[in-house]
Amino acid sequence: MDIRAILMGLAFAAMWSSAFTSARVIVEFAPPLTALALRFLVSGIIGVLIALALGQNARLTRQQWIGVVVFGVCQNALYLGLNFVAMQTIEASLAAIVASTMPLLVALVGWLLLGQRMRPLGVAGLVAGVIGVALIMGARISGGVDIYGLVLCMIGVVSLTVATLAVLGAASGGNVLMIVGLQMLVGSAVLWVPALAWESFDITWNWQLIVAFIYTTIVPGLMATWVWFMLVGRIGAVKASTFHFLNPFLGVATAAALLGEKIGLLDVAGVVIIAGGILAVQLSKQPVRP
Template identity: 70%
Template sequence: MDIRAILMGLAFAVMWSSAFTSARIIVAAAPPLSALALRFLISGLLAVAIAWAMGQSWRLTRGQWRATIVFGVCQNALYLGLNFVAMQTVEASLAAIIASTMPLLVALAGWLFLGETLRPQALFGLVAGMAGVAIIMGARFGGGLDMVGVLFCVLGVIALTVATLSLRGATSGGNFMMVVGLQMLIGSAVLWVPALTLETVQIDWSASLIAAFVYTTLVPGLAATFVWVLLVNRIGAVRSATFHFLNPFLGVAIAAAFLGEALRPLDLLGVAVIAAGILAVQLAKIPATGRETVKN
């Protein structure tokens, strides 16, 4: 893994983790599904325009189209849609912690459904990661925790796991920015259905809402997705996912800094255990995949 890949991974981790804080600001003042559908519409059109300017084509391979559709529905519509709804009642830090377990679920799904070997180190990481989640959830049960919101976050991270497993097919063959734009437009199209059916548009306008919407549209929405696609293409999905071990720390820290969310001792312990579990799982998988070619 070269220095460029490391910097890309760190940038992605910061952008991905900050999305929960900006989303929390948005859903406190605007209908969540409508706001998210509009975000993806804007981000998707920008990405497609940039792709055209770069000479990229919407004529994707069959594998790219399949993976792009799955990714657009599972990550953008289901994962983020469920999380935006959940964060009306669930703290951004808790939503980030639950979402950060995705690499653990990817490893578990690979073992259960794809016949991948689960090495002892990876098994330890899975157990540690789930123990960390149990520590955090146990500490919050008596504090008015909204279990429906938590369930939405859990269902969302399962959808994110499916999206992640589909991503490799979307990165082959080039057209990276076009892939990013199309999967956003797919997510937007799916989200507009429940948004227009279930929500009434009532917005509490403020400078913080506008800033949060612009930020989440351009940074986590567009830049982070593009960086992630490039990173996976550069070093592979397994090594790229190693950077997710930073997300529990960053998600909690950013929410505390910008939203004033409490930093509980057991939360910090649980975050450390989850991060250690994610790192153990990913490090265990790297030798088994062989030396992946680094692309310039």
């Protein structure tokens, strides 16, 4: 892995982890699904226009189109839609912790359902991840966390797992920025249906909402997704996923620093264990050197 890939991975982890904090601000002042549908509409249009300006086109392969649709529906509409709704009642740090378990779920699905071999280090990582999650969930549930919001986050991370398994097909073959823009437009189109059906256009306009919306649209929305696709195309999905071990730390730290969310000792212990489990799982997938 070269220095450029390392910098791309660090940038992706930081941008992805910050999305929970900015989303928590947005849902304080705007209906979640409407705000998210609008965010993806703006991000998608910007992405497509930039792609066209760079000479990219929408003549994608069948595999790429499948990836665009699956990624747009599973990550953008289901995963983020459920998380935006959930963060009306739960903290950004908890949403970030639940989402950060995605690499563990990907490894578990590959092991149990796809017939992928798992080394002892990977099995140990999965066990550690379960222990870390149990520590955090036990502490949060006893502290009175909203169960409905927590369940939505859990359903969302399953959708994110499906989206991640589809990324490799969408990342190969070029036109990366066009693919990013198109999958955001897919997510927007899906989200407008429940947004218009269930939500009222009740928005409290202030500078916090405007800054959070612009930041979420450009940085975690457009830039982080583009960097992730480029990183997967550069070093492969297995190596790229190693950077996910940073997400529990960065997600919790960002929420604590910017939103003042309190982090308990069990949260810290759980985050460290989950991060170690993610790293172990990803390292176990690396090819053995002769």
